[in-house]
Amino acid sequence: MDSKYSTDAIAAARSLQVFTYIYTSMATFWTYDYACTIHEERMFLFCSPWRRVKLLYIVTRYVPFLLFAAHLYLNFLPDETSDTCQFVNNICSCFSLVSIVCSEFFFIFRTYVLWDNNKVVLVAMLSTFATMVAGSIAAIFSATATAPFETSSIPGITGCYQSSGSMMLFVPYLLLFGLELMLISLTLTCAIQKWRITNNGLYGIILKHNVFYYACGLVFSMVNILTSLLLDYAYSGMLLDFQCVVHAILATRMYLHLWHVNRNGNPSVFTSINLSDLTPTTYVESS
Structure with missing residues (x-):
């Protein structure tokens, strides 16, 4: 970087470069994952009947493509304005929210299944989930409305970032952390109660998937909370x-x-598999 630019301008430019590298890497990783599973996915899409869970799968699977397209457009668009950045960022926030909501729905219904379709557990999970979604929407759009977007003053560095006020972005991940802590607690409680008396392969798969998913979610939520609070610029x-x-x-x-x-x-x-009708205790594992 040229020494005529301030230390602050250089730090901001480097953060934008790192930000762009991360999104490019994520888009590559997502495309690679899609290519690796395209045969299994094609079989699922053509061989399974149309149900709500299949529609949920399609939305969860393909919304990230729109998210990457919008973000890469924002990262590489030259001569952005603050209004353009805010508009595209709001679109990206909507895609992110839809993606995380659909992903969580899979495991909320799985937890419901593990609890033998217990209505009290379902109401508790959906109430917490609705609170998380409402709080996330309020935090995300209030942060983007009050925090100005800035671009780099160094020629050739594209992209934009929120210079201040972005600390509010930790709120959705704090709420998500609370939701997933609740869900993993319900899953582990169910496992302790039923593990020794349930001879069910499908039950075991659902249980392992749930625990691994929530463990990853808790780790990533904590990392995002810390980065939102402690780091500056696009970092x-x-x-x-x-x-x-x-x-x-x-x-x-x-x-x-x-x-x-x-x-x-x-x-x-x-x-x-219709997850809302899949009750593990009625499933008999074939020998």
Whole structure:
């Protein structure tokens, strides 16, 4: 960097470069993951009947493509204005929110299934989930409305970042941390109660998927809370969407695995697993 620029300008430019590298890497990783699973996904899309869970899968799987397209446009667009940055960033925030909501829905219903369709547990989870979504929307859009976007003063450095006020962005991930802590507690409680008395392969798969998903979610939520609070420039938000992407990959990959396990157990029937009707205690594992 040229010495004629201030230390602050150089630090901001470097943060924007790192931000762009991260999003480019994430887009590459997402495309690679899609290419690796395209055969299994094609089989699922063509062989399973249309149900609500299938629609949920499609939204969860393909919304990140829109998220990456919008973010890469923002990262590489030259001569951005503050208004353009805010407008595109709001679009990206909507895509991120849709992605994380759909991913979480998979595991809320799985937890509901593990609890034998207990209505009290479902109401508790959905109430907490609704609180998380409402709080996240309020925090995200209030932060973008009050925090100005800035671009680099150094020629050739594209992209923009929120110079102040972005600390509010930790709130959605704090709420998500609380939701997932609740869900993993419910999952582990159910496991302790039923593990020794349930001889069910499908039950075991759902349980392992849930625990791994929530553990990853808790770790990423804590990392995003810390980066939002402690880092400056574009660094503060560099991993926010990474968590959404990882959640979407885990949710869709785990659902594909569950569908194929169920299909292989019944090779003559090409059906999709309806998670709301899948009660593990009624499932008999084939020998």
